[in-house]
Amino acid sequence: MGPLMLLDSASMYFRAFYGVPETVTAPDGTPVNAVRGLLDMITRLVRTRRPASLIACLDADWRPAFRVAAIPAYKAHRANPDGTEQVPGALTAQIPVIAEVLAAAGVAMAGARGYEADDVIGTLAAQAAGPVEVVTGDRDLFQLVDDSRQVAVVYIARGLAKLEVVDEAGVTARYQIPGRSYAAFATLRGDPSDGLPGVPGVGEKTAAALVRVFGTVEAMLAALDAGQGGFPAGSRAKLAQARDYLEAALPVVRVASDAPVPPVDGRLAAAMPDPQRLAELDERWNLGSSLRRMVAALGEPGG
Numbered sequence: 001m002g003p004l005m006l007l008d009s010a011s012m013y014f015r016a017f018y019g020v021p022e023t024v025t026a027p028d029g030t031p032v033n034a035v036r037g038l039l040d041m042i043t044r045l046v047r048t049r050r051p052a053s054l055i056a057c058l059d060a061d062w063r064p065a066f067r068v069a070a071i072p073a074y075k076a077h078r079a080n081p082d083g084t085e086q087v088p089g090a091l092t093a094q095i096p097v098i099a100e101v102l103a104a105a106g107v108a109m110a111g112a113r114g115y116e117a118d119d120v121i122g123t124l125a126a127q128a129a130g131p132v133e134v135v136t137g138d139r140d141l142f143q144l145v146d147d148s149r150q151v152a153v154v155y156i157a158r159g160l161a162k163l164e165v166v167d168e169a170g171v172t173a174r175y176q177i178p179g180r181s182y183a184a185f186a187t188l189r190g191d192p193s194d195g196l197p198g199v200p201g202v203g204e205k206t207a208a209a210l211v212r213v214f215g216t217v218e219a220m221l222a223a224l225d226a227g228q229g230g231f232p233a234g235s236r237a238k239l240a241q242a243r244d245y246l247e248a249a250l251p252v253v254r255v256a257s258d259a260p261v262p263p264v265d266g267r268l269a270a271a272m273p274d275p276q277r278l279a280e281l282d283e284r285w286n287l288g289s290s291l292r293r294m295v296a297a298l299g300e301p302g303g
Helices: 009-019 033-049 065-070 095-104 117-127 139-144 168-175 182-189 204-214 217-226 235-241 243-253 275-285 288-299
Strands: 004-008 053-057 108-110 132-136 151-155 164-166
Touching: 004 009, 004 033, 004 117, 009 033, 009 095, 009 117, 009 132, 033 095, 033 288, 053 117, 065 243, 095 108, 095 275, 117 132, 117 139, 132 139, 139 151, 139 182, 164 168, 168 182, 182 204, 182 217, 182 243, 204 217, 204 235, 217 235, 217 243, 235 243, 275 288
Parallel strands: 004 053, 004 132, 053 108, 132 151
Antiparallel strands: 151 164
16 A cells, blocks of 8 residues: 655645746646646656555645744745735746646645644644655655654655655754754754744754754753753853743744644545546646646556
8 A cells, every 4th residue: 555645735836836937838828837847746756656645735824823923033034015925926826726727636635724734744644544755845844754653755855856755864864863853953953944043053063963962942941941961062051042932933843733634535546536627727728748647647556
């Protein structure tokens, strides 16, 4: 039986948008590069990884209120004045088309009000009874890697031709930390792309050293309170000064495992494509071979 494959959909269609020329258009000239690129990515993943189930996970809220309340700077630099995310117009127009095409093809989709796709992925991975492959170009999801539960990340930051399957050993090799400690490491280091400052003066090497000693941010804070030793040189004072940030950042960095995700059946064997709707979408958007290949791949025996 193949794995449950969870797609970080936005991560994938952003990469498709920037990886496929905007000259790929519908008959009316509307770019469909992200649509076709995403369909091609799904086709390749299904044919090479052979999942038994596939769920496209979506952002119901790209900047959840509970994360902004904890860290107001969270993704603030990526927000428009009206609170929407800054996305190229040519991509914004394609996002509803992607949802329509996936629905017509019988691809299961999942979201949760007030939560990001990462949280949907974390929740579905926590609920899974068998192996899980998380497809993403976002390293934040490395925190879900768990060899004992057979949860791995199919990391596509360098493209599908150079995808990496990241397990606990892969996390350790990249960051010199225990395989399940990425969330603590990311909290300390910070992530400018998400507006997370990290602990001033603590870079990757010190963050990794702290994680190797203490394991979790909670353990670091408890050690500070207890006056314990073991802190790498100079790091105790830096952590003490950043205590408010560390406490606030924990729910921001951690992927939720209990988001209110509605029940969803991602089994490819149960998928019910709508041929008439697919034909209409193909004619409207000029999806051609990209659509045909994906539908064929989804219907092939696998898993």
